[in-house]
Amino acid sequence: MASIDARQPLLSGPIDPKPKRTNAFAPMGRKFRRCESAPVDSVSPDIPLSKSISGTFHPSIRQVGMYLAVYLGVGTVIFYLVMGQIDGYKTNGLVDAVYFCIVTMTTVGYGDLVPASSFTKLLACVFVFSGMALISVILTKAADYLVEKQEILLVRALCRHRKVGPSDFIKEIETNKVKYKCLIAMTLIVVLILFGAGFLSIVEELHFIDAFYCACSTMTTLGYGDKSFSTTWGRIFAVVWILTSTLGLGQFLLYVAELFTETRQKALVEWVLTRRMTILDLEAADIDHDGVVGAAEFIVYKLKELGKINEQDIALVLEEFEYLDADHSGTISASDLVLSQSEKTKK
Numbered sequence: 001m002a003s004i005d006a007r008q009p010l011l012s013g014p015i016d017p018k019p020k021r022t023n024a025f026a027p028m029g030r031k032f033r034r035c036e037s038a039p040v041d042s043v044s045p046d047i048p049l050s051k052s053i054s055g056t057f058h059p060s061i062r063q064v065g066m067y068l069a070v071y072l073g074v075g076t077v078i079f080y081l082v083m084g085q086i087d088g089y090k091t092n093g094l095v096d097a098v099y100f101c102i103v104t105m106t107t108v109g110y111g112d113l114v115p116a117s118s119f120t121k122l123l124a125c126v127f128v129f130s131g132m133a134l135i136s137v138i139l140t141k142a143a144d145y146l147v148e149k150q151e152i153l154l155v156r157a158l159c160r161h162r163k164v165g166p167s168d169f170i171k172e173i174e175t176n177k178v179k180y181k182c183l184i185a186m187t188l189i190v191v192l193i194l195f196g197a198g199f200l201s202i203v204e205e206l207h208f209i210d211a212f213y214c215a216c217s218t219m220t221t222l223g224y225g226d227k228s229f230s231t232t233w234g235r236i237f238a239v240v241w242i243l244t245s246t247l248g249l250g251q252f253l254l255y256v257a258e259l260f261t262e263t264r265q266k267a268l269v270e271w272v273l274t275r276r277m278t279i280l281d282l283e284a285a286d287i288d289h290d291g292v293v294g295a296a297e298f299i300v301y302k303l304k305e306l307g308k309i310n311e312q313d314i315a316l317v318l319e320e321f322e323y324l325d326a327d328h329s330g331t332i333s334a335s336d337l338v339l340s341q342s343e344k345t346k347k
Contacts, residue, residue: 067134071105072098072101075097075101075105075127076098080094082123085115085117085120086100086113086115088111088114089230090113091232092235095232095235095239096235099113099229100113103223104127104128104131105127106242106243106246107128107131108242108246110225110228111223111225112225112230135246135250178255178258178259178262185251185252186252188248188252192241192245193216193219193245195241196215196241197215198211199211199237203231203237204229204234211227218246219246272302272305272306281301284301285300323340324337324340326340
């Protein structure tokens with residue numbers, strides 16, 4: 001960012017040398033009809049703003065557990081009934097059925113149990129796609145919930161040596177939220193790897209290097225299949241450990257990407273707020289071409305520089321303002337709201 005010339009406006013564009021006093025952008029009696037860089041033809045005021053699908057789907061921890069129980073229950077029953085059509089090293093029919101569900105769901109795919117008939121192969125295809133969807137859409141909610149709980153404990157531990165009030169405590173969490181999540185997720189991964197390697201070394205009687213290798217290949221869903229869980233107790237342990245470790249690693253990678261994005265955004269904010277404003281910036285921010293920049297114009301210009309809003313967002317807001325400003329006075333009053341609502345009722 002340091003290479004960007006401070007004399008150039010971040011939102012550069014063609015500047016009309018002939019000022020046009022067609023609009024205004026201040027609440028002091030001046031009218032602001034629409035932004036010159038966002039033509040009315042490009043947006044329609046009749047288009048409703050749709051709600052995000054993910055924003056309306058927030059399963060609770062109880063729902064997460066219910067969906068997982070249904071998936072594993074159905075999968076266990078089905079694969080238990082067709083276990084004769086699955087080849088590989090088997091221990092206990094019920095344990096192997098649950099184990100096969102988890103290995104399929106997390107896409108680990110060791111190869112120690114494999115479908116041997118056309119029917120079981122089709123079943124495996126169905127369960128792998130449904131399992132991946134379950135992990136990506138539902139289980140991440142549970143993982144995020146658990147990490148946030150641990151995040152609060154971590155911040156309390158870090159702030160124990162100094163007097164911190166409730167407001168400062170909340171501010172500390174919000175400021176470094178993603179960083180704490182990365183730290184907790186990374187710690188969880190290390191603990192899970194060591195725990196899994198230790199279990200494989202003791203119960204499965206693998207050399208510690210082989211156990212560590214198997215734990216890492218499982219967590220990353222690499223699953224070569226040369227090392228896997230081959231005992232009854234090992235597969236019972238794997239049912240919980242594989243699900244937790246693969247999900248934990250996935251969450252950690254998401255947090256790292258989020259932290260990288262947040263760091264870049266903070267750097268952009270610092271650059272925008274500390275660089276000197278030039279004449280070119282002034283001309284670009286002067287939306288109504290009156291030769292001066294009001295507080296509202298300056299705020300909009302800075303928000304556009306920060307990438308918080310764009311021209312289409314501004315145009316949509318202006319359309320809404322024009323609709324509510326029934327008497328075209330440049331301001332919205334209680335009478336304007338009554339008039340606009342009555343016009344909407346007539347339509």
